Amino acid sequence: MKAAISALCLLFSVTYAGAQMTHGLTGKKDTSYSNQSAFKSAVKKYPYIKLVREQTLPEVKEKRDIIYCSREDRNLYLDAFYPEAKGNKPVPAILIIHGGGWRSGSRAQHIPLAQRLAARGYVCFTAEYRLSTEALYPAAVKDLKAAVCWIRSHAPEYNADALKIAALGFSAGGELGAFIGTTNNKRQFESLCSLGESDAVQAVIDIDGTLSFVHPESGEGDDTRSTSAATYWFGYSKKDKPDLWKEASPLTHAGKDTPPFLFINSSVERMHAGRDDFRSILDQHGIYSEVHTFPDSPHSFCLFEPWFDPTVDYISAFLEKVFK
Numbered sequence: 001m002k003a004a005i006s007a008l009c010l011l012f013s014v015t016y017a018g019a020q021m022t023h024g025l026t027g028k029k030d031t032s033y034s035n036q037s038a039f040k041s042a043v044k045k046y047p048y049i050k051l052v053r054e055q056t057l058p059e060v061k062e063k064r065d066i067i068y069c070s071r072e073d074r075n076l077y078l079d080a081f082y083p084e085a086k087g088n089k090p091v092p093a094i095l096i097i098h099g100g101g102w103r104s105g106s107r108a109q110h111i112p113l114a115q116r117l118a119a120r121g122y123v124c125f126t127a128e129y130r131l132s133t134e135a136l137y138p139a140a141v142k143d144l145k146a147a148v149c150w151i152r153s154h155a156p157e158y159n160a161d162a163l164k165i166a167a168l169g170f171s172a173g174g175e176l177g178a179f180i181g182t183t184n185n186k187r188q189f190e191s192l193c194s195l196g197e198s199d200a201v202q203a204v205i206d207i208d209g210t211l212s213f214v215h216p217e218s219g220e221g222d223d224t225r226s227t228s229a230a231t232y233w234f235g236y237s238k239k240d241k242p243d244l245w246k247e248a249s250p251l252t253h254a255g256k257d258t259p260p261f262l263f264i265n266s267s268v269e270r271m272h273a274g275r276d277d278f279r280s281i282l283d284q285h286g287i288y289s290e291v292h293t294f295p296d297s298p299h300s301f302c303l304f305e306p307w308f309d310p311t312v313d314y315i316s317a318f319l320e321k322v323f324k
Contacts, residue, residue: 022136024227025135033101035109041300051303052304063079071193076146076193078127082158086159094114095127096113097173098110099169103133167204172229178204181259182254201259202322206262206264213238213248259322260322264291
């Protein structure tokens with residue numbers, strides 16, 4: 001009898017461990033992370049910071065609430081920010097991806113960055129993607145690849161160069177941008193909204209986004225106190241599905257076809273997980289990369305002055321170099 005009960009308990013535990021966690025799929029927006037909440041948290045330690053807000057720039061045109069993918073369940077939107085004056089040659093495009101732990105945040109997070117980069121001559125798009133309250137990995141990846149395809153398809157409308165598209169992301173958005181760049185044209189991540197276009201990007205700017213969920217330096221996957229952001233996104237804990245966590249890591253896919261990378265980092269070391277190993281792979285293949293780290297800075301540094309302006313400078317200089 002005891003043996004039978006033990007076997008039943010074992011079967012239950014195996015079945016439970018193998019079942020994907022879906023209680024995080026609430027269908028409701030998680031608004032816990034925003035520029036304002038990040039500022040409220042960071043200003044306690046850095047009282048001199050200023051939150052950068054969106055503004056109207058005469059040299060920048062805007063189009064908002066553009067549908068880039070029509071799904072059966074809902075539409076996905078992006079906003080466009082592009083130079084008022086059109087030159088003789090098309091200019092590079094930038095897909096900007098917000099952070100928020102794959103669960104919170106919105107595409108409005110980086111409107112100030114999109115506006116400032118557009119003023120420097122780039123065509124910028126801030127895109128939404130399905131978060132873990134709505135869909136699990138790899139839904140967000142497929143959404144953003146669809147956004148790349150949309151940008152490529154509509155490039156002439158914005159005087160954008162379809163052969164020069166960069167993915168730029170912060171935090172979870174940095175991880176997603178890095179993943180997009182390391183999985184260029186991999187069919188397993190292709191979206192139904194691909195429009196027959198390539199989803200390849202030609203450069204990546206990773207702002208404090210992890211490169212590996214399974215690297216010893218990674219802080220993701222600690223569920224001891226509460227469910228971690230990555231566990232919500234995957235629907236499995238790291239111990240239950242380590243192969244899935246490895247598959248979702250940009251470091252796993254880095255290789256000879258990876259585009260040039262710019263890393264802009266805070267002083268929070270766990271947010272750099274896998275960066276040195278990643279760059280080592282790029283070096284082996286002669287692929288350009290560079291790193292800029294701001295000393296004594298919070299994770300959300302790119303949303304605030306005094307770090308916002310230097311961040312814009314680093315991005316612009318990098319893109320000028322790789323797209324020259």
